Amino acid sequence: MSDNPTAAVDPVDPVDPVPQTEPTRAPAAAVGAAGPAPLRLGFARGIAPSTWAQRWEVVSGNALELAPVNVAYGRSDTIECDVMLERTLPGLRPAGSETPNPTRHALRLYLESVTLVVPAEHDLAKLDAIALTELDSVPLIAHPFHPAEWPAPVPWNDPTWTPQSVPAALELVATGAGAIMLPTLLARHLTDKRKHSLVPVTGVDDLPLTSVWATWDIDRDAADVQQLVGVLRGRTARSSRTPDEAAAEAARRAAETKAQRAARKKAAQAAQQPQSKKAGPKPGSRGAQLAATRKKPPHRGRR
Known part of the structure; x- marks a missing residue:
């Protein structure tokens, strides 16, 4: 499944x-x-x-x-x-x-849904929400669990400084090093209200989640x-x-799946067989005479 x-x-x-x-x-x-x-x-x-x-x-x-x-x-x-x-x-x-x-x-x-996590005293902490298109001005911290499809984070000059887990990235956010984007419920669960503020991200209809x-x-x-x-x-x-x-x-x-497979197989076999020509009425019969009458053009009378 x-x-x-x-x-x-x-x-x-x-x-x-x-x-x-x-x-x-x-x-x-x-x-x-x-x-x-x-x-x-x-x-x-x-x-x-x-x-x-x-x-x-x-x-x-x-x-x-x-x-x-x-x-x-x-x-x-x-x-x-x-x-x-x-x-x-x-x-x-x-x-x-x-x-x-x-x-x-x-x-x-x-x-x-998506939430932006910023330091508790950050200017953005006062906002009720922030649009996805406005995140260009926000330095995002790079970490292994930041989706590649989301706004690009700031690369580290020394890759060894990269935090290797979400809690480690949140510790850096608390120091004022930047912000991170997280699923909303995960952000609520892992953040510290004394150190972090959560700002819902809007306009994410086309963003992979x-x-x-x-x-x-x-x-x-x-x-x-x-x-x-x-x-x-x-x-x-x-x-x-x-x-x-x-x-x-x-x-x-x-059982239904098995029956459906059998029905599809039978339909495929039937489609491969040439269709027989539709039989008409027997020559000389009443049906043949009526059919011939229907095919004749109507008689045109004098004006």
């Missing part, structure tokens, strides 16, 4: 200053000892899964285990999750979802995961399917 044909893969941006936290369980009724183990939903920093966790509780009646992953982009292979919510740079796909031999399914959930995806191992593509993916898509308790219904739907889709 995919939502974008490009095969480029997004890198991982570890967020070092904050240690990896233990997974937490979303509020839900207690699950009995014999009940199913809760699904584990991992999420990168700046992605808020609480609404989905609440919907999952309503739909399934079970808790959802939330596992925060200490990365801004991509995911961590050290954290095991049934489904991962991860962020990619513009035009890129999550790692493992590229063709021709994908190991993970990837469903794009939404595109993110970062994406948030749901990804999961192909080997883990079971009915319960499909049900959770349905909730992430936006299904409600009324529209969601039970696990048995999800499994039946998966089988139905597979």
Whole structure:
């Protein structure tokens, strides 16, 4: 399952200053000892899964285990999750979802808005918003996670000075060295109000944006995961399917796909066969006489 044909893969941006936290369980009724183990939903920093966790509780009646992953982009292979919510740079796909031999399914959930992060005392901090076309006068700090499609940053005279993570770039912003552009929710999550100010960027309709995806191992593509993916898509308790219904739907889709392939093959074979000439009425029959009458020109009377 995919939502974008490009095969480029997004890198991982570890967020070092904050240690990896233990997974937490979303509020839900207690699950009995014999009940199913809760699904584990991992999420990168700046992605808020609480609404989905609440919907999952309503739909399934079970808790959802939330596992925060200490990365801004991509995911961590050290954290095991049934489904991962991860962020990619513009035009890129999550790692493992590229063709021709994908190991993970990837469903794009939404595109993110953009915010300019400036020092807290900067003149631009007083603005309610800034247009994309006005960023030419703002020195942007170059770092590995600044999208190439966004306004160009100022190159470093010494490449070894380049900050290697988003938090490192934010530390430079706080010193007054420049500004950086970030996805809005990630900026809110990582910045310090005492050091930074956030200015929404407008006029980005034609700007390639970062994406948030749901990804999961192909080997883990079971009915319960499909049900959770349905909730992430936006299904409600009324529209969601039970696990048995999800499994039946998966089988139905597979059978339907097979039938469609057979129908297309049959249509292609029929198109290759020469069409027989349409048979007319038998010579001398009443039908042949009527047909001949219709072909004769009308009789022209005298004026």
